[in-house]
Amino acid sequence: MKTYDIDRKLREIGKEPLPEVPEIVRRRQDEVYASLADLPMHGRGGQTAGLRKTRRIALVAASAAAIALVGGIGGAMVSPAMADSLKNIPLIGSIFKLADDLGLRTADETGLAAHPDASVTHEGVTLRIPQLVYDGTRLSLAVTREGEGLVGGIMDSESTGNGMPAIFPKGAIHSFDVLIDGQPVHRTTGKREIGLSGKPTSDPNSALYELTAYSLTGEPGPILPDSFVLTAKIGLEGIEEPFVFELPVRKNTDQLAAAFNEAREWKGNIVTLERIEFTPITTKVGFNITSNDKEARLLRQHLSFELWDDRGRMLGLVGGFGFFNNDEQKQMINKLLFDRFVDAPKSVTLKAFLPEMEDPSASTGRYKVDSHGELIKKYVKELEITVPVDRAGLDKLYDISK
Incomplete structure (x- = not known):
């Protein structure tokens, strides 16, 4: 509730x-x-x-x-x-159950999520990290707060525009810094990019934060260690001292990876699907886009991608990262994180689409949405890529009890 x-x-x-x-x-x-x-x-x-x-x-x-x-x-x-x-009574129970994320709900229901129940209190306000899960691809943390004198939600803020800093109500998170084994990571470090993102839940006193890492060389393989100590330093508006947590983290899921070299071309853009990595929580898709000329690059900046199974079900997008492998910006390497599948499919399809612009004659501006606030999309059939999946292997991976 x-x-x-x-x-x-x-x-x-x-x-x-x-x-x-x-x-x-x-x-x-x-x-x-x-x-x-x-x-x-x-x-x-x-x-x-x-x-x-x-x-x-x-x-x-x-x-x-x-x-x-x-x-x-x-x-x-x-x-x-x-x-x-x-x-003022905090929600007692699983924050992962509130997430619109089948992977996190699966982690909660199957016992993959750890329950450190770490807490820190300053000035009558308590922050807790009741749950976390790490599958080698993303680290998800649940954060809750309780106390008196709080205003609004834990992630509320008001944009002031004109490049000025946002305004936060008392008790809202205004900063979140992390270290891995004592080293700062929320930045580009050598051959890897590590990002941190946060999103609210349906409970105004709870939030979900996710740490993800990507190779800047495009090469597969582990980027973060299988186990480490995570230090989280969280700042709340109106409270001088930060809330500092030190949490042991350990990967507790297996992974199934499949390599491909499937390419499709449309108007000077070549999309090549290279690799898909599955865990019981996350689906990671690696592909690149090579643009042959300036017009192709203009189209590329509007291309978005979705992942579907063979029964017509689309996965939710968790996050992603893209970068150019040279100064000419001819090739863009993409790593997208999606939710897990409900069950193991026989095949998966990477679909490309262009969101419609409110002003069709403009190359930049606002995207058009329907009456439900959803993007109006124009799918690019020429770039659609369907590949088979090791269904038996994925069934085994998804069956946590085995």
Whole structure:
């Protein structure tokens, strides 16, 4: 249940007497009790006794709120004060389940996700990293916050335009820096590019951050080690001291890779599909685009790509990276990260499309969207590439129980 929906749901439930405990309350109780059972016996990462006490108080407060609801919800509407208090209770449970990402949900359901439950508190605000998962391709972190005096969501910001810095409400994340084994990585380092991106979830007090790495030479192979210590330094608006976490990370999934050399040409652009790497969480696609002339390069800058299975299902795009292998910018190397497949397909198809422009005569500007806010696309059939997949191998990879 989303935290910000609780007060509305409770008001709806409170309109009628209920013969039994409402489902929303029972769910909240179950989540609280499950979290209490998972409490570590000893602190992690230098956590002090005071911080452990704070965590216990927060969980007891959540339990008390759930019990109070059982006693008072049937007879009357919830008071505004109680509704405000409930908003400060963090979502207890899996953040990965809130993600629109089958890979992360799979990691949560199959036990691939680690649960460090690391927490740091400054000035009455607590940040936690309750879950993380690393499949060798991307590292995903769940971040949650709780405390008093917070304004807006954990990733809220307001653009001021004209190249000026964004404005953040109190308690919003304004900076997120990471180190791997003590070395800064959010930059180009030698032959690799490591990027960090964040996105909100349906819970305003939770966010997902992902660390991905790409080879700048285009060569396959591991870029990050299979195990390392991740240091995350997170800044919140209105709180002077940063929240620093040190987390052990270990890859705990296998990988299936397939090499190809399938090429298609359209209007001076040659797209060559080179490699697809599968994990139970992520699908990584490597391809390059060679543009023979200036007109082809102008078209290339608008090309976008999707990955489909043989049953007509499109994968969600997780992230990506592209770079030129020389100063002439004739060839662009692309690494795109997609979600995992629902089940193992017999074949996959890389599709190219051009988003329609609001002003068809312009080479730059705004893209046209439909009534649902989705891009209007013109697919380029000439660049479509379909390749077979080792279905038995992928079935085995996806079956975590084996």
